[in-house]
Amino acid sequence: MTVHILNLTRSFLIFLAVALMVIPTALARDHFVDPEASADVANGSKGAPWRSLQTLLDENVIQSGDRVILAGGSYGRLVIQNKALSDTTWIVAAEGQQAIFENLEIRGSANWALMGLTVTSKGMRKSEEKYHVRIDKNSRNIKIVGFTIYTVEDITDWSADDWNEKALDGIFSEADYTDIHENKIRNVNFGISTLGAHSSVVGNEVKNFSGDGLRGLGDHSLFEGNVVKNCYQVNPNHSDGFQSWSVGADGRPGTGVIKDVTLRRNLIVNYEDFYQPYACKLEGIGMFNGVYEDWTIENNIIVVDNWHGISVFGAKNVRIKNNTVMxxxxxxxxxxxxxxxxxxxDDPAEASLIANNIANEIKIEGDGVERFGNLEIDDLDDVFVDIDDGDYQLPKDSEAIDNGVPDPAMTVDFFGHPRPAGKGPDVGAVERQN
Structure with missing residues (x-):
């Protein structure tokens, strides 16, 4: 199956355009780095670039608001430590260049934005190493944009032992206010994990993974427009496309509350190839331990081989709307x-909602859940035009067309198309446009 990647959101296009503008502050400067440059005449200009990015960081050459432009080449391991700057400071790969890192860590730092880098361990896992990119809890305001991250290029011949011994996680962040946007992550253990509050995980692709595709454990966070596909079962882990659990003051899972999280327009696919080795029984959105308050789960497409399509165990004011779960x-x-x-x-404000969803089955336990406009459907052909070819449009003869309950707050579908487009809103994540 070919999966159609979602278009960039309008907000991200604006964000990217601003990032690329060459309008430095009065004292900011550009630093050029090329690991193959001559060290004899280096001054950081485009004609005489520095050789070592790590040295620039260690010697405090890079100042708040500066921009570092990297030529193609190998940069080894990078650590940004105790660099809490006042203005956003960029490290970017030069246009058309591949700046390759073995590993990236950000510790105790703030206001750093990194764009267009490649991070790969090449299967050469160091002892106790788990992550390609790690951001610690003492950091803040970090942007990871447009990265390419992979353990190895090709996992065709990997055994289960290869997966367990070599695969690193993609991005692991404990920091508040982290933006993880438009990254391509493949052949990894876990894809993207965020523990900090105000995390924004938008437009990423996680392809070929043996852990969870996405994890979100922080309040006030957004997961939008991500693609998660091809799960490999190589150990006892129960893999999820997205997983969350709360942690209370005592540190025990399931004892706290996670508030105000949105999961919107994500695509989660168990596997594309029916003959994929080690194909797992992927759980779609799994929220099993805790209280989840003021969550919105809408316009997601979830195609899994598991009864946990969307499971929320411990819901307060959770709105599950217009998802397609098959x-x-x-x-x-x-x-x-x-x-x-x-x-x-008894507080009506804590009541949850399941509305206008398509699923094989819908189950509700406990009071305070409103339910309307849902369809329980068995046949994939009534839901997608051609799932084998990655065509997730709604068939023209589907019973989902025009059968949803009107919802003024739901104005677009999974693809960003206007909703409703006919006599009434369609049920599920996709609104048929013709």
């Missing part, structure tokens, strides 16, 4: 189900 085959485990277990009390 089982990729007709064999156990399954069918793909939207399940919600409510912990809402």
């Amino acid at each position: 089982d990729i085959d007709y064999f156990p485990p399954g069918p793909a189900t939207i399940t919600i277990i409510s912990v809402a009390g």
Whole structure:
């Protein structure tokens, strides 16, 4: 199956345009770096670039608001440590160049933005190393944009031992206010994990993974327009396209509350190739331990081989709207189900909602859950034009067309197309446009 990547969101296009503008502040400067340059005449200009990015950082040559432009080449391991700057400071790959790093760590630093870098361990995992990119909890305001991250280029011949011994995680962030946008991550253990509040995970692709595709454990966070596909079962881990759990003051999972998180317009696909080795039984959106308050889960397409299509165990004011959740085959485990277990009390503000979704099955436990406009469908052909070719449009004869309940807050579908487009809104993530 060929998966169609979502278009960039308008907000990200504006963000990227601003990032590329060459309008430095009065004291800011550009630093050019080329690991193959001559060290004899280096002054950081385009004609005489520095050789070592790490040296520039260690010797505090880079100042707040500066921009560092990297020529193609190998840069080894990079650590940005105790560099809390006042203005956003960029490290970017030069246009058309591939700046390659083995590993990247950001510790105790703030206001750094990195764009267009390649990070790969090449399967040469160091002892106890887990991550290609790691941002610690003492950092803040970090942007990781347009990276290419992979353990190795090709995992065709990998055994289960290769997966377990070589695969690193893609991006792991404990920092607040982290933007992780438009990165391509493949052949990894876990894809993207964010533990900090105010995380923005937008427009990323996680392809070929053996852990979870996405993890989100911080309040006030956004996961939008991401593609997660091709899960490999090589150990006892129960893999999820997206997973979350709360952690209370005592540090135990399931004892706290995670608030105000949005999952919107994400595509989660168990596998593209029905003959994929080590194909797992991927859980779609798995939220099993904790209380989840004021979450929005809408316009997602989830195609998995598991009964956990969307599972929220411990819901307060969780809105699950216009998702399409289907089982990729007709064999156990399954069918793909939207399940919600409510912990809402008598306060109407804590009531949850399941509306206008397509799923194989919908289950509700507990009081305080409103339910309307949903369709329980068994046949993939009634939901997608051609899933084998990655065509996730709604068929013209689908019973989902015009059968949704009107929702003034739902104005676009999974593809960003206007909703409704006919006599009424369509059920599920996709609004048929003709």
